[in-house]
Each structure stands twice: as structure tokens, then as C-alpha cells.
Amino acid sequence: MVTSHEIGREVVISCKAGDEKAFGEIVLFYQKKVFNIAYRMLGNMEEAKELAQEVFISVFGSINDLREEVKFSAWLTQITINHCRNRWKYLKRRHYFNSDSLDDPVETGDGEMAREIPDPSDNPERAYEKKMVQHFVQRGLGKLREEQRELVVLRDLQGYSYEEIGQLIHLPVGTVKSKLHRARMDLKEILEKLSH
Amino acid sequence: MECEKVRDRFSLLQEGELPPGEEKEVREHLSSCPECQRDFQKFEKTVHWLQSVEEVDVPEGFLSEVREKLEERSQRGGLSKEARRRPLSYLSKVKLPMQAVAMVAVLFLVLYVTKMIPLEVSHQKTVPSPKSSLSEEKKAAPVQPPSEKAYSTVLEKPSAPAPREEGADKAIPLKQAPPALKSEASQPVDLLKSAEQLPPEAKGDWEPRAKDRLIKEPETSLPEKKAEKTIFSRRELKRVERAGAVSADVPRSYPAAESGKQLVMQQERARLPSKDILLKISDRDRFLARLYGLVRDLGGNIVQTQENVLLASVPPGSFARFEKDLGGLPGIKEAPAPGQPALGVLSSASKVNEREGKDEEKEVAPIDSDREDRIAIRIRLVQE
Numbered sequence: 001m002v003t004s005h006e007i008g009r010e011v012v013i014s015c016k017a018g019d020e021k022a023f024g025e026i027v028l029f030y031q032k033k034v035f036n037i038a039y040r041m042l043g044n045m046e047e048a049k050e051l052a053q054e055v056f057i058s059v060f061g062s063i064n065d066l067r068e069e070v071k072f073s074a075w076l077t078q079i080t081i082n083h084c085r086n087r088w089k090y091l092k093r094r095h096y097f098n099s100d101s102l103d104d105p106v107e108t109g110d111g112e113m114a115r116e117i118p119d120p121s122d123n124p125e126r127a128y129e130k131k132m133v134q135h136f137v138q139r140g141l142g143k144l145r146e147e148q149r150e151l152v153v154l155r156d157l158q159g160y161s162y163e164e165i166g167q168l169i170h171l172p173v174g175t176v177k178s179k180l181h182r183a184r185m186d187l188k189e190i191l192e193k194l195s196h
Numbered sequence: 197m198e199c200e201k202v203r204d205r206f207s208l209l210q211e212g213e214l215p216p217g218e219e220k221e222v223r224e225h226l227s228s229c230p231e232c233q234r235d236f237q238k239f240e241k242t243v244h245w246l247q248s249v250e251e252v253d254v255p256e257g258f259l260s261e262v263r264e265k266l267e268e269r270s271q272r273g274g275l276s277k278e279a280r281r282r283p284l285s286y287l288s289k290v291k292l293p294m295q296a297v298a299m300v301a302v303l304f305l306v307l308y309v310t311k312m313i314p315l316e317v318s319h320q321k322t323v324p325s326p327k328s329s330l331s332e333e334k335k336a337a338p339v340q341p342p343s344e345k346a347y348s349t350v351l352e353k354p355s356a357p358a359p360r361e362e363g364a365d366k367a368i369p370l371k372q373a374p375p376a377l378k379s380e381a382s383q384p385v386d387l388l389k390s391a392e393q394l395p396p397e398a399k400g401d402w403e404p405r406a407k408d409r410l411i412k413e414p415e416t417s418l419p420e421k422k423a424e425k426t427i428f429s430r431r432e433l434k435r436v437e438r439a440g441a442v443s444a445d446v447p448r449s450y451p452a453a454e455s456g457k458q459l460v461m462q463q464e465r466a467r468l469p470s471k472d473i474l475l476k477i478s479d480r481d482r483f484l485a486r487l488y489g490l491v492r493d494l495g496g497n498i499v500q501t502q503e504n505v506l507l508a509s510v511p512p513g514s515f516a517r518f519e520k521d522l523g524g525l526p527g528i529k530e531a532p533a534p535g536q537p538a539l540g541v542l543s544s545a546s547k548v549n550e551r552e553g554k555d556e557e558k559e560v561a562p563i564d565s566d567r568e569d570r571i572a573i574r575i576r577l578v579q580e
Contacts, residue, residue, distance in 0.1 A: 024259055027262055031258055035252070035254045049258065052258070053261055056262050133248070133249075156243060156247050157247075181208075184243060185203070185206070191242055192238065
């Protein structure tokens with residue numbers, strides 16, 4: 001689980017003292033996690049990169065507000081979620097996601113490729129590459145409501161526990177479980193529709 | 197177990213979090229219900245795909261770009277720090293919440309409406325009132341040439357109740373412009389003087405101009421009145437102000453209400469052709485005996501006598517002679533020079549009046565209103 005990997009407390013303390021080297025260390029340690037959350041939430045590499053960089057800039061600017069250095073990872077994730085929510089709203093207002101169509105070229109980690117979505121339920125391991133599956137899932141995530149996508153990304157993609165998710169988004173564990181189940185069921189329906 | 201309840205447990209079943217008994221029950225249902233089984237397989241596949249999603253690599257140069265952005269921001273931040281040292285630019289950066297600004301604006305508006313506008317309205321009410329009264333007077337006496345005849349016409353109109361008190365009599369004309377016009381018009385000596393002081397071009401349009409002069413600057417033609425005004429009007433100022441404020445609203449032609457009646461009475465009293473004379477006497481009895489004779493000779497009479505206040509009424513034409521002969525009466529130590537305005541006498545004796553004011557504040561009964569062609573003279577005696 002990603003959250004089990006915590007950066008040393010002394011690095012956070014050094015960063016609080018203004019040590020740029022320590023800040024660089026923090027960025028390198030957490031960049032993949034922050035960037036991936038952003039990418040799965042926004043579905044766009046460039047947007048995800050911009051957002052992840054903004055997250056670290058915010059961290060550097062407000063790290064002195066963090067009282068308990070041991071909670072740095074959760075604090076960083078919370079900042080990331082907040083940035084994602086704000087960015088999602090901003091892009092939605094500008095109809096950024098409305099252009100998504102089955103005929104549009106799709107973006108993968110290696111660039112754009114033709115949109116060919118056969119039924120992955122037949123034999124995805126055999127018929128498609130892993131990236132194609134990932135893209136397929138990413139499209140499905142994009143169709144979920146923001147709140148559902150957040151839960152699925154944190155739990156199924158990032159591996160956070162229900163308790164950690166409850167603390168991050170300020171919900172009881174039972175609510176997290178039921179909402180996550182609903183999100184998975186909705187995603188199943190979405191992927192089923194996308195495959196036809 | 198129903199299909200819906202089984203589907204609600206897909207997540208818990210897939211994660212192995214169902215209690216053993218419940219898990220067995222769900223699995224039994226799945227084995228007997230092909231539709232739920234197919235649905236669960238799709239669910240498992242979805243979760244599997246989700247969990248099999250690999251993390252994407254971070255674009256190259258991520259950290260260096262972060263550093264560059266940080267440096268840019270710090271430079272901009274440095275500039276803003278310099279800017280903050282300048283107080284004006286700091287003020288321009290202050291962002292007030294819109295609600296607070298709106299609240300303050302509303303507060304000022306409410307204060308303006310509740311405090312300022314009533315004041316303005318009251319000023320407007322007091323100022324235009326003379327015009328309306330004047331126009332009423334114009335209706336009563338349509339053409340009033342600026343001559344002595346005009347004054348005598350005005351003099352003949354009002355009844356002659358005795359003034360209640362010096363202060364009240366003088367204060368009303370000061371605060372209430374229409375009575376002021378009439379009461380001043382009722383003082384031939386003053387008004388003739390004033391009419392002489394009017395510029396020739398003003399005489400053609402005497403009424404409004406005289407009105408303005410009487411309202412705005414009575415002290416320019418009668419400087420001594422100013423001191424008198426301040427001394428004599430203050431006692432009754434509030435009472436008259438109240439009456440004046442109401443009278444601005446209540447038309448004189450509709451004195452139906454009780455307050456309206458009082459106001460009309462007050463206004464009538466204010467425009468009486470009355471005079472005030474203060475005399476210092478050494479021998480009271482002798483003076484009184486001769487005064488009675490003088491008044492009788494001039495065709496007037498003594499209306500009322502109190503301890504040191506006498507009310508006499510004489511025909512307007514005889515007033516000048518009365519004033520002249522008054523100085524020659526025996527027992528007088530100090531008398532006004534003939535033709536000297538009675539108000540001047542009053543003014544010069546204002547200190548005495550103030551000292552004896554308490555004794556003299558007794559209300560005096562009004563003069564018979566039938567005698568419209570008389571001048572009411574109040575003679576105050578100061579025993580030396």
C-alpha cells in the first residue's frame with residue numbers, strides 16, 4: 001500500500017526550516033502518487049502534471065502549518081484531493097469534459113491512439129494490452145460522479161484503507177464502504193455500456 | 197436471499213469481509229441464480245481491472261519545473277513584499293468582503309434617510325411657509341403699494357389682543373415669517389424707516405423683497421433688534437418653534453383642529469399693532485394720573501393695569517403725539533425721545549427687563565379684538 005511508505009520525519013522538519021534539498025526529496029518521494037491521483041481524477045496527463053506541481057508548491061508554501069510531521073502523507077493527499085476538486089470544477093465550467101466521445105482519439109500515457117473499444121469482458125488479457133484496459137478503466141472513471149471517482153481512486157487504485165479514506169474525506173467508514181460499493185456497481189454498468 | 201440483497205454484498209464478498217454464514221448464503225444464491233452470478237462476475241472483473249491499473253510515470257523534469265515555478269513565485273512574492281512596504285499599495289490589496297461593504301453602505305443609507313432627510317424636510321417646511329402665508333395675505337389685500345397707506349391698511353386688519361409676554365411677541369415674528377411680516381407691518385415707525393431704506397427699484401415689487409428682508413436679515417435695518425431678539429426670544433423660543441413647526445403644516449384657512457385654533461390665535465396676536473415702552477419713573481401716582489389724562493385726550497383708553505404694566509390703546513394717528521407727550525409727563529425720570537422706536541427703548545432697558553423678568557412674566561389679558569383701529573401700547577414702569 002502506498003500510504004505505508006512514509007518519508008522520514010526529519011525530512012519534513014528540514015523542509016519546514018526552508019531546506020530546499022529536503023523539499024526536493026519530498027517531491028521525488030511523493031510525485032508519482034500525487035501525479036497518479038491527479039491523472040486518474042482528471043484523465044489528462046498535462047492537467048495532472050500542472051496540478052501535481054501546484055500541489056507541491058502549495059506544500060512548500062504552507063508546510064509550516066503542518067503541526068504533526070508524521071501525518072505529512074495524509075496531509076499531502078488531502079491537499080491533492082482539494083486541488084483535484086477545484087480543478088475538476090474549473091474544467092467542468094469550461095465544458096472540458098463534454099468533448100469526450102467514443103469517436104475522439106484517446107490519450108494514453110504514451111500519447112494518442114485510435115479509439116477501438118471491443119468488449120474487454122471476452123478476454124482482455126489475450127485481446128488487449130494492459131494499457132488499453134487501463135484506458136478503458138480511465139474512461140469509465142471519467143463517467144463517474146466526482147465523489148464516486150474519488151473513492152474508487154483512493155481505494156482501488158491507490159490502496160488506501162477505509163479508515164484512511166474516512167479521515168481524508170471526513171466520512172464514517174460505513175458510509176465510505178456503502179458509497180464505494182455503489183461507485184463500483186455504477187462503474188461496472190458504465191464499462192458494460194462502453195464495451196457495446 | 198433476494199437478488200437485490202445479494203448484489204448489495206458484492207463488494208464485501210469480493211473483499212472477503214462477509215461473515216462466514218452470510219457468505220455461504222450469498223454464494224448459495226449465486227450458484228442458483230445465473231443472472232446474479234453473471235453480474236457478480238462482471239463486478240469482480242471491474243474491480244480486478246481497477247486494481248490492475250498500473251501507475252503512470254511522472255513526466256520528466258517534474259521536479260525542476262516545480263523549482264522553476266517556485267522561483268518565479270518567490271520573485272513575484274518579493275515584489276509584492278516591496279509593494280507592501282508602500283502603504284497605499286497595501287491598502288489597494290486589502291480585500292473587503294462584499295457583504296461587509298454592502299452592510300456599511302446600507303447602514304449609511306439608513307442613517308441618511310432617517311437623520312438627514314427629516315432635517316432637510318423640516319427646513320423646507322419652515323422656509324416655504326412664509327410664501328404661502330404671504331400669498332394668503334396677498335389674496336386678502338390684492339394690491340399693496342409700498343406706501344404708508346399700505347401699512348395703515350394692514351394695521352387696520354388685525355385685532356389687538358395684548359401680547360402675552362415680550363419674549364413671545366418678539367420671538368414669533370423671528371421664527372414665523374408670516375406673522376413677522378404682519379407684526380412688523382403693524383409698527384409704522386419701524387416699517388416706514390425700513391421702507392425708506394429699500395432701494396427704489398425694490399419698491400415696485402415691495403412685498404416679496406420686503407418679505408425676504410424681514411425673514412432673512414431683519415438686523416440689517418434694525419441692528420438693535422438683534423440683541424433684543426437673542427434676549428427676548430429664547431424664553432419662548434421652544435414654544436414658538438413647536439407652534440411654528442406645526443403651523444407650517446396646518447393651513448391658516450382651515451383652523452378646524454384645536455391646535456389649528458391655537459395657532460391662529462397666536463398668529464393673530466403676533467400681528468397686533470402693539471408697542472412696548474419702558475419708562476423709568478420717580479413718582480408713580482402722579483405719572484399715572486397724567487397718563488390717564490393723556491390717553492383720554494388722544495381718544496384712547498387704558499385697557500388694563502397691573503402693578504407696573506399698563507396696557508393702553510390709542511388711535512394710530514395719535515400714537516406719534518402720544519409718544520411725544522409721554523416724555524413730558526411729570527414723574528418720568530427717563531423717557532424715550534419722540535419718534536424713537538419703542539423697541540429701541542425696550543432694547544436699552546433689556547437688562548432691567550431681565551432682572552425684573554420674573555415679575556413681569558405674568559400673562560396679560562388680550563386687548564378687545566373689536567378695536568381694530570387702535571394701537572396697543574404696553575407701558576412698563578420701572579420705579580427709581
